Amino acid sequence: MIKTKNTSWEIFSPSYLEKIFSTNLEDGLLSDKIANYQKKYGKNIFETKEEITIIDKIAKQFISPLALILLGAGIVTFFLREFLDTIVIFAALIINVIIGVFYEERASRAFEKLNKAQIKYTTVIRDGKKSVILSENLVPGDIVALDGGFQVPADIRILKANNLSADEASLTGEWVPVLKESKTFQKKTPLYERSNMVWKGTLILSGNGIGIVVETGENTEIGKIAKQLGTIRAHPTPLQLNIRKISKFIIYIIIASITIILIIGILRGEQFGEMFLIAIAIAVSAMP
Numbered sequence: 001m002i003k004t005k006n007t008s009w010e011i012f013s014p015s016y017l018e019k020i021f022s023t024n025l026e027d028g029l030l031s032d033k034i035a036n037y038q039k040k041y042g043k044n045i046f047e048t049k050e051e052i053t054i055i056d057k058i059a060k061q062f063i064s065p066l067a068l069i070l071l072g073a074g075i076v077t078f079f080l081r082e083f084l085d086t087i088v089i090f091a092a093l094i095i096n097v098i099i100g101v102f103y104e105e106r107a108s109r110a111f112e113k114l115n116k117a118q119i120k121y122t123t124v125i126r127d128g129k130k131s132v133i134l135s136e137n138l139v140p141g142d143i144v145a146l147d148g149g150f151q152v153p154a155d156i157r158i159l160k161a162n163n164l165s166a167d168e169a170s171l172t173g174e175w176v177p178v179l180k181e182s183k184t185f186q187k188k189t190p191l192y193e194r195s196n197m198v199w200k201g202t203l204i205l206s207g208n209g210i211g212i213v214v215e216t217g218e219n220t221e222i223g224k225i226a227k228q229l230g231t232i233r234a235h236p237t238p239l240q241l242n243i244r245k246i247s248k249f250i251i252y253i254i255i256a257s258i259t260i261i262l263i264i265g266i267l268r269g270e271q272f273g274e275m276f277l278i279a280i281a282i283a284v285s286a287m288p
Contacts, residue, residue, distance in 0.1 A: 021141030
């Protein structure tokens with residue numbers, strides 16, 4: 001058995017696919033193989049991420065250095081009775097939080113839409129019999145019937161095609177119907193040119209055919225997109241990374257300024273409390 005991740009299925013002949021998946025192109029998978037493959041590959045679904053409440057998302061926004069700077073500055077200006085500055089600073093903080101939550105919510109909703117778009121049932125051939133099963137139970141090696149109006153439940157290599165065409169706009173952005181065929185390519189081909197493949201989440205427009213499932217769940221092309229959307233929070237943008245660096249630098253400058261002012265004041269015999277307030281005021285005023 002070969003790995004099914006990032007494989008150029010368009011170059012494999014039907015007989016070779018039959019061999020590596022230990023299936024039969026006419027009778028499909030046997031029951032014992034199905035059970036083993038379900039354990040090996042899991043469900044043909046996109047992994048559901050742990051639900052994060054709106055409170056958690058809001059709280060997360062306060063962890064960033066920029067938010068901490070604004071929060072600290074707002075508290076200091078409040079105790080210094082600079083209420084106008086306090087209002088402005090907290091307004092900026094609230095706007096920062098709202099923007100962060102908005103983008104996180106948008107990514108979550110996009111992921112949920114991809115999940116809901118998954119087809120529910122598929123006609124397969126198993127143990128020599130045609131049956132209808134939940135598409136989440138498909139495994140690599142399953143033989144699937146393809147018909148017009150059918151939403152493709154997995155990444156499938158076409159074995160037989162009769163005037164078969166597909167709408168792949170959801171994956172490639174190309175709205176023109178794509179004619180499908182069963183020929184084997186001689187070399188690796190760009191995704192949008194793989195006419196012997198149909199992709200999970202796309203739509204069969206016309207004709208009919210037979211195919212073999214080669215990728216399921218998050219290993220499908222659209223599954224990879226869903227996975228990226230589901231984990232977008234773990235990958236800050238370059239702008240966010242630069243803002244964090246600048247924010248940390250500002251924090252270091254503020255701490256250094258407060259320390260220097262306090263030391264100078266104490267050496268001159270000034271009261272510590274008064275010098276501390278002055279140092280904080282100067283640091284806040286220097287904050288962009």
